[in-house]
Amino acid sequence: MLDTILRPAADWELASYLADATASGTSVQIVGSNTRAAYGRPSRAAARVSTHVMRGTTAFDPTARIITVQGGTRLNDVTQELGEAGMMLAFEPVDMGPIYGFEADWMTVGGMIAVNVAGSRRIVAGSAADSIAGIKLVSGRGEIIQAGAATVGGRTGFDITRLAAGSMGTLGVIADVSLRVTALPERTATLVLLGLEGEIAVEAMGDALAECPGITGAVHLDQAMAARLANQDLAGQGEAVTLLRVEAASQPGLTQALERLYGQLAAYGEIFELDDDATAGLWQGLQRMCCIMPGDAPVWRIAVRPSRAGDVVRGIRRYMTVDALYDWGGGLLWLVAPATADAGASEIRRVTASIGGAATLVRAGDDVRAAVDCFEPPDRGAETVARRLKAAFDPAGILNPGRLHREF
């Protein structure tokens, strides 16, 4: 079906391809490293545009705390360059590549923005969208739109840079992006609680997040998920694991934060502590989704109010057996469900409709993803706006048609 694969080397070439595609009404699938081909609704495009050749760092000034890279740059190239300067991406990009069988850190920066990834650090640093300072986007019309600037703060007019984030390549192709970066934390530690029920763990994490500044990760893994942790000490416990990552700019700050947490969490059982090195390894594994095995089992991602996370998991377990990982202190659930004709969509959406939450089908076969809504349908007003925005950026509807919405 895909008899044409275009690999532009520069923004003007990309713009020219897209203008031609609009003129001829040829739909195009936009790919970076293609690690997300199985995320979202399957592509029904006639041609493919790859950002593969548009790679590399355009500018990096650690003093200015901004890195500008081309859209096809691999995440591992960025993290390595930043790491050498003692810096990192603030939003801790969660890497779904491994759950689709790809190598870790293989995804491109453009792909990362298009999906608007957000890792465990979202509770303090937001998602990818919150780190975008400026962007060069090529619209479906073939216009090169430069919005924002390589500065840490401010902008003129409203923020169209944010529209690229989460748009799944349906509004434009990211030619390059300037991202705000932040210093690696000076001191870190992780506190561990064992054997808590999901609801109790969410309560413990919520208390800690409300009381103690400096917590940058709050994750609970049920017994099945915990068994897949790379940290053998934890994986071998045979119990659910609750993790709180604490970061501080100085040792006194870390010590006092930990003291406060020890006092506060005492009621939840014995507390174990992991040092800097163990913390780094553990959370890198979580960032790479080590607890979800490659394979065919459906994977769901459900955003929910933390106070309702326990109810949602219990509600779903009335219909099916799921393995559950609670991120963002309970605000995000990753569930591995049994394979069924609709990947459990009807039951899961019934539960979220009554209790709350928005569910995304992250992994399932092409036929299943074509048949069910992979993304939570927006309300009527928001859908009208989305439809009109699509028309403003891509009037001929050539960019990734059907990837995000069934109809456009």
Added chain:
Amino acid sequence: MKVLKGALGMGRGSRGSRDPGDAVRGLGDLLGDAVVAEEAGRRLFRGDGALLNDEPPAAVVLPGDEGQLVEAVRYCHAHGLPMVTRGGATSLRGGAIGGAQSVVIATTRLNQIIDVNRRDRLVRAEAGATLTALGAAAGRAGLRLPVAPKAPSPATLGGAIAKNTQMEIGSLSGAIGGIVEGLRLVAANGEIVEIGAEVQACGGYDLAGLIAGSEGAFGIISEATLRLMPAAPAVRLMIVRFSDEDAALAAAEALVQHRLVRGAVEVVGGRLWDGQSAGLGDWSGAESETFVLVEIEGFDEEVEAAAQAVADVMRDGARGSIEETADDAVRRAVWALRETAPARLARDGVAGVSDIVVPIGRIGEVSREMRQIASRHGLACVALVKPARGGIESVFVATGTGEESSKKVQGAIDEAVQLAGNVGGLAVGTLGAGALKAASPGYGGLEPSAFSMQQRVKAVFDGEGVMNPDKVLAPIDD
């Protein structure tokens, strides 16, 4: 105070001189007491923190609930009446001011705090709730609103989202858009666009991120939900005086680069302090000085260690002793003085604020250039610099009043904005674009391609151009 004359907020539908009288009377029939129609009442809504329109708006609506807001918007849309949204009117750029043809819709009475949820760390409130009230409510729940003003302010939740108020709290730096977990927007035609936190976190277009910073160009925010943070266990404010602005800037940049402080670092020109600080005792200062304000937060020992490190870095270049306080009342008084300073200067005479962001590391160079710009125009330049995000607010002050002085101030602002674009920065960060100088292609680094797309995005929400017309973006010539 600068008086605005001529067309302001006319809207495309009504550009010209149509008398809005009949339509406004119909609005009164529809919404009764929620409409202020008599001139004396309308005149109260002519100005904001710095600007005053020469004529009052055609009508003012003060909706008591979302239903009334929707009715008002639907009616204005149907009758081609341009609408201007008004929150706490703290803008210095005319963002909350409408012209004689327009209807000002003020969210003052939509001020309920609907829910503060400690377990989920969220606050949900109507758009007219003040950030000060929200901050206090979060505090009572043992939490903290990251955008709470450091001194009491009438700024509202809706206004802060519309301007995308910047925040620098602890390790968190960004804008209010980053903590909006949901909102309801009444679009130009009265349709409600609801953006849920949970849906927002699950893919799709980032509509909340788009609406944050739109300055009412898309519609009127009726309520929003924000993410809260844990309260800081300890806070300490330090003030360091310098006799030389360049030395103060260099010292402040060093603090930021060495990441010595979790909290705020600001450089404040002495003129913003002078004559107003007598009641502050050791914290008073003189016009000839430049101050570095450093607010450190964290656990006690962490704060103590950081304060020591700050003092070590600053002591050499500083003039006199370094003052410190952990007293909330003193801190509030100091921040109140600083936060009201630009508006105070603007009211006192002919003054204007240029508000730009530049790459960190170029602050010293750009600040020096700002002083040269002021000098070329025969103006004084008072700096207010936030080095952690590259923010430079420059208050240009004329010695005289009158048309000539106004022109000089505007000339200096235009040059400052141009300078921002030249160094890879942008115009407009914290104060909004408003009406004083709507963004146009090339304005302060705004690329023509982005301007054109912004115009099209505006049309997505407001095809008739009746929402805050002539604000944020320069009018479309058609």
